[in-house]
Amino acid sequence: MAEVNVNLDAHSYTIHITTGGISRVGELMSKLSLGNKILIVTDDNVCPLYAATLSGSLVAAGFKPTVLAVTPGESSKSLTTANTVFTEAIASGLDRKSAIIALGGGVVGDLAGFVAASYLRGVPFIQVPTTLLAQVDSSVGGKTAVNHELGKNLIGAFYQPRMVAIDPQVLDTLNxxxxxxxxxxxxxxxxxxxxxxxxxxxxxxxxxxxxxxxxxxxxxxxxxxxxxxxxxxxxxxxxxxxxxxxxxxxxxxxxxxxxxxxxxxxxxxxxxxxxxxxxxxxxxxxxxxxxxxxxxxxxxxxxxxxxxxxxxxxxxxxxxxxxxxxxxxxxxxxxxxxxxxxxxxxxxxxxxxxxxxxxx
Incomplete structure (x- = not known):
């Protein structure tokens, strides 16, 4: 495993880079003092590929995950889709120690991060990026946003993740x-x-x-x-x-x-x-x-x-x-x-x- 530290004082976190890393996310999250309820936000392309592995890892570590898959593509970076995620978070009983995990590419990361920054005025956020673009860029640094019809990323927040787990092996399924x-x-x-x-x-x-x-x-x-x-x-x-x-x-x-x-x-x-x-x-x-x-x-x-x-x-x-x-x-x-x-x-x-x- 390779690790990269993002040093931001109280908001510091570690980027874990390891082959097969999705199966270790639960183990890594167990060290973060989180609540047991977890919402995984993914999309319809990624969900059948990796949601079960991630969920299994969380269950093995004592967490209770819920999975929500959104429509793939930039159209899901919207206030409408964000509201769907808010609704699922409320219905699932997420509290202030509950984490939201982004399992997917940049769209899912930006969307889930925006919701995490806003829900209950901020809950823990975990990035599990599954595209190269998300792994090298959008999953790191805490930029979260949704689009407006008049421009991209105009509605958002700076909100750092608690952890980033990068598994290079998932790129095998990337087109x-x-x-x-x-x-x-x-x-x-x-x-x-x-x-x-x-x-x-x-x-x-x-x-x-x-x-x-x-x-x-x-x-x-x-x-x-x-x-x-x-x-x-x-x-x-x-x-x-x-x-x-x-x-x-x-x-x-x-x-x-x-x-x-x-x-x-x-x-x-x-x-x-x-x-x-x-x-x-x-x-x-x-x-x-x-x-x-x-x-x-x-x-x-x-x-x-x-x-x-x-x-x-x-x-x-x-x-x-x-x-x-x-x-x-x-x-x-x-x-x-x-x-x-x-x-x-x-x-x-x-x-x-x-x-x-x-x-x-």
């Missing part, structure tokens, strides 16, 4: 498209924080696509460590943590314009990273060679660079409603070189328009 979506977030970590890690990804792109277990486990641990270090310095995204949004501003706009169905989150982020790199180059912050290196790696991982047929003016509508907008200006996370980014709001509308034309 290729979702695996690649997670790899987009993996690439992000190399760009924002570690050029050596970026080089490792270049050298191991084929192994990642082939699901080499050693390479995947190393990558998961590395991404978790990078994110843990950033979150420990800036839990509530007041400064440094904003760099984790590299590629997400335009990426979220593309997701929303496609009705959260044409491009998934990782694909949106890949296009968004390409756009952010182009904006960086237009603004004189980085060299063409850096943009080329990013594009080549995204291509090797079979991730999209553009969203053909989308209209720049439509995407701009989402940019101005992005949660990273302050005083009417977007805080752009831009690349100065692989391994280092900076935050600026001094980007002209002409530059943004020109880049949006390039990626649509």
């Amino acid at each position: 290729d498209r979702e695996l690649k979506a997670g790899l987009a977030e993996v690439v992000k970590y190399g760009v924002i924080a570690d050029s050596d890690f970026f080089t490792y990804l270049q050298d191991n792109a084929s192994a990642l696509l082939a699901r080499d277990p050693v390479v995947l486990t190393h990558v998961i641990g590395k991404c978790c460590q990078i994110k843990a270090n950033i979150v420990a310095q800036d839990e509530r995204e007041s400064s440094l943590r904003m760099i984790l949004n590299f590629g997400h501003t335009i990426g979220h706009a593309i997701e929303a314009e496609g009705g959260y169905s044409e491009y998934n989150h990782g694909e949106g982020v890949a296009i968004g990273m390409h756009a952010a790199a182009l904006i960086s180059q237009h603004a004189g912050l980085c060299e063409q060679s850096q943009v080329t290196a990013l594009k080549k790696l995204l291509n090797r991982l079979d991730l999209p660079l553009t969203a053909p047929g989308y209209h720049p003016k439509e995407l701009v509508r989402y940019l101005v409603r992005d949660k990273k907008v302050l005083n009417g200006k977007v805080n752009w996370v831009l690349m100065s070189q692989i391994g280092h980014v900076e935050i600026t709001h001094e980007i002209t509308e002409d530059t943004i328009a020109a880049v949006l034309e390039q990626v649509t």
Whole structure:
């Protein structure tokens, strides 16, 4: 077992990374002084694969789990679905020591975390991520949210889990498209924080696509460590943590314009990273060679660079409603070189328009 500690004083917790780890969740949770009633929130895809194993682990440790499966996909990140989860929590008699477990990908994690942050003004929350994207990114750091029809993740809270249990073995049941979506977030970590890690990804792109277990486990641990270090310095995204949004501003706009169905989150982020790199180059912050290196790696991982047929003016509508907008200006996370980014709001509308034309 590998462990990564997220150091946040009273809100500190451990990320446990181990093959077969779902069968150990009950044992790990028994050390957290929780109540015995547990609500597992999952979706209809993951439930038949792993809910029984997780429930069995909890029962063996003395817990009494209830399982609620929601519809898979971004549409479940809504206040309507959240209310369904609240109702189940109330009906199941969850109290303030009862934990809510997210068993699934980023949608389930965000939804269950939002409910955990709100139910009885906050109950313990456990992340058991089953997609690569959730394992390397969304399960760590305490961002929880649901979407609004006018934008993504606009209704939410910072609410740290008590524990994250990552089982790389579950990626064996992940489809290729979702695996690649997670790899987009993996690439992000190399760009924002570690050029050596970026080089490792270049050298191991084929192994990642082939699901080499050693390479995947190393990558998961590395991404978790990078994110843990950033979150420990800036839990509530007041400064440094904003760099984790590299590629997400335009990426979220593309997701929303496609009705959260044409491009998934990782694909949106890949296009968004390409756009952010182009904006960086237009603004004189980085060299063409850096943009080329990013594009080549995204291509090797079979991730999209553009969203053909989308209209720049439509995407701009989402940019101005992005949660990273302050005083009417977007805080752009831009690349100065692989391994280092900076935050600026001094980007002209002409530059943004020109880049949006390039990626649509």
